[in-house]
Amino acid sequence: MPTGVAIRDVREQLFDAAERVLLRDGPSALTSRAVTAEAGCAKGVLHRHFADFDDFLAEFVLDRVDRLDPQAAALRERAGAGTVTGNLADALTALFGSVAVAIVPLVTFRDELRARLRRTWPAGVPVLTEACTMIASYLEAERALGRIKPEADIDALAPTLIGAAHLLFADRDSTPPQDGAVRRTVDTVVAGVVREPPR
Amino acid sequence: MPTGVAIRDVREQLFDAAERVLLRDGPSALTSRAVTAEAGCAKGVLHRHFADFDDFLAEFVLDRVDRLDPQAAALRERAGAGTVTGNLADALTALFGSVAVAIVPLVTFRDELRARLRRTWPAGVPVLTEACTMIASYLEAERALGRIKPEADIDALAPTLIGAAHLLFADRDSTPPQDGAVRRTVDTVVAGVVREPPR
DNA sequence: AGGTAGAGTGGGCATGCGCCCACTATGAAT
């Protein structure tokens, strides 16, 4: 019998496999069979560790969202260190390759998954804006430093950025890839909230 | 035999049924069976008028996008009439209940549909930003009137708004509904590009 | 050494999907 720790390892491996499938093949390819095949195990494993597939997805989303907190803390620290406002756009741009962005269309489509996530977040809003907490936290720190207009609605700005990121993600297989699109989108929104325009 | 016009009527009825299903039950419920059931006809009808279901969806999207053009023209006309800038946010807010917004997650998930739409729009970008043309057209008119900062990146702003709208649409079944969220989102972005803040 | 509990395996089921196709109904042409 493997150690009790191994159980958590299996879950982590399944989460990692799900992330690979999601980023490589898109949200429509994220099936239970695809995940177990990617993890290199039998399909029954998933059902042993999770009540059902939507339960697995819900925990997968929660796990990934938890990982965002340290990133948000790091961003807050950078802001506290007195980084210039120009880096606001840099930091936000870096987030757009995040799994949190790829999760959005997944939650959009799977009604049962969305319903279960709502039990965790009854408010409803963060269910589809997993990265909002991180971004909002960072923006608050920036505003505390006086770099962002006091009247800027951060709670509205964060989902705006995530939504835009989702749209760009959905168009990921376009030819040619939209290299500067992410940067331009961020710059456009950021330019509206910074106190002194970077240019 | 019905007249030749009736054929177009059937297509329109199927499109309308698809729109109802999409807005009522969400993108995951938009199946060929659901569409024909909503239209009150047999499932085989769809296959007679369209090569396959993805072909139907592609034409459905194109049909809905075509309908956006008159709306864009109306917006342009309003801008030409010298409507004040404050109405920019009003006009954009009104768009967020549009079918174009509901189409976004549909195209995100259905890979084959996205591939076929790309044949129509090889540039790739407008495939997932059906309402972008309308919004961008309107924004251009506003800029021509000097109401928008000359340096504002309209091509980046339009998808930002659509993406945010999509996010809010995906959270449509949240309790309680986010009444002011759309308005706040629009205001936040608009505040960044208008020359004189409305307040 | 034998027994046992728990992790892992994979065949197979029900379900829902898009699609095919034999069939019927309808209305125009002769």
Place this chain on the structure above:
DNA sequence: ATTCATAGTGGGCGCATGCCCACTCTACCT
């Protein structure tokens, strides 16, 4: 009145998915 092209019908197929479950394997305990 008969013929016939065409729209419409719906049973059923193949396929993929999530899930169930009998089975095997392996590590630990007595």
